[in-house]
Amino acid sequence: MTKLDFEPKTLDDKVIRDGLCAISALAGDRFSKGLYFVVGGVATQSYLPTSCRRGTCDIDLAVLMRLNKEDFRRFSRQAREYLQDHGYEVGDRKSQGAFCLEYGTDTDGSSFIEFPRFSEKRFGEKKAALQRERANAKSKIIEGTTKTWVVSSSEDIIVPKLVRTVNSLRRNPLYEHYVSAMNNLRDKDVRESLRNISELRRDAMLNPGDLQRAEILRFVSDLYDMRMLSELGGLNQTYFQESIMRWKSLREPDYLRDLVSRAALPEELLPHDFTW
Structure with missing residues (x-):
């Protein structure tokens, strides 16, 4: 499946908010704590009112460490468990440039969280920029909850x-x-x-x-x-x-x-x- 196979959604959709709550759970593991922030379409939506939000099919993460398959499964463990505990079917998929944590239900629809996949050389080239962007990222409340998420600056x-x-x-x-x-x-x-x-x-x-x-x-x-x-x-x-x-x-x-x-x-x- 490609991104275009998923129905675009916004922060007003429960499946996206639940995905952000799952990402918030990553702070509970020392392996992932403080090493990620949300980028891409969902990050953009967080700065805009509902009427201006452009739908997106996934939640993109920036990660401050290079992930192989084993690292991805360990890094995403808390998010996976959160989604399973809240009634979602969860699966893994590798796409070009990312590891994907897919989740969905018959009633709320489906989405996926993208964890970037870089070569050692490419990650070395991006590391300083990722650290700077993480330092300037914003902490926000997930709409309708008391949980927080970290999002790229506008x-x-x-x-x-x-x-x-x-x-x-x-x-x-x-x-x-x-x-x-x-x-x-x-x-x-x-x-x-x-x-x-x-x-x-x-x-x-x-x-x-x-x-x-x-x-x-x-x-x-x-x-x-x-x-x-x-x-x-x-x-x-x-x-x-x-x-x-x-x-x-x-x-x-x-x-x-x-x-x-x-x-x-x-x-x-x-x-x-x-x-x-």
């Missing part, structure tokens, strides 16, 4: 999306019209944008293996997330600019970087050398 969510979007636009110049549409986004257009993303997702599901459709979906989703987070995510301007400077592809003035930034970011967050 700055550390936006900047990699900005890099990915600029690179995608460089490969596909015709995507510029999606950027123009986001530049004109108004409050009344949020619902329409979410419908459009749902349609793009449905199109990608009906055409598995079509990399172009998958890239368009990711591109438009990233644009939407950046726009919403930049307006509603309570960004720290200083830390945001520091995060931008850590990426070589964002440090130098560039037409495409500035095009995407103009559409996705408010003026006070634009790169210091932004050119109009």
Whole structure:
């Protein structure tokens, strides 16, 4: 199964909140305590009101240690047991780049928690950045509970999306019209944008293996997330600019970087050398 085979959900869905409670249980094991935080779509949703949340099919974790299969099973043990104790069927799956803890019930649906899988070299390259992001992560209350979860800062969510979007636009110049549409986004257009993303997702599901459709979906989703987070995510301007400077592809003035930034970011967050 792929991500597109799972129905997208939000923090308003019980199956996602239960997944976060399972992740919260990881703090009860010395092997995993303090070595993880939530990233990706669910992290993005945590900064947005219900009406602006874009559905996602999984819960992505960043982990501050390199996991092999045995480590994954040990690291995820508390989460697995929590889900089983709360009536979920739980199973393991290895995908490209991740170990997946799948869980579901007939009534609440299914989802999965992704634990990253890196080569030793790749993890060594990412370790310092992961430690910095963990130090700047936020602790939040899981909605409807007293349990807490640790989530990536909004700055550390936006900047990699900005890099990915600029690179995608460089490969596909015709995507510029999606950027123009986001530049004109108004409050009344949020619902329409979410419908459009749902349609793009449905199109990608009906055409598995079509990399172009998958890239368009990711591109438009990233644009939407950046726009919403930049307006509603309570960004720290200083830390945001520091995060931008850590990426070589964002440090130098560039037409495409500035095009995407103009559409996705408010003026006070634009790169210091932004050119109009």
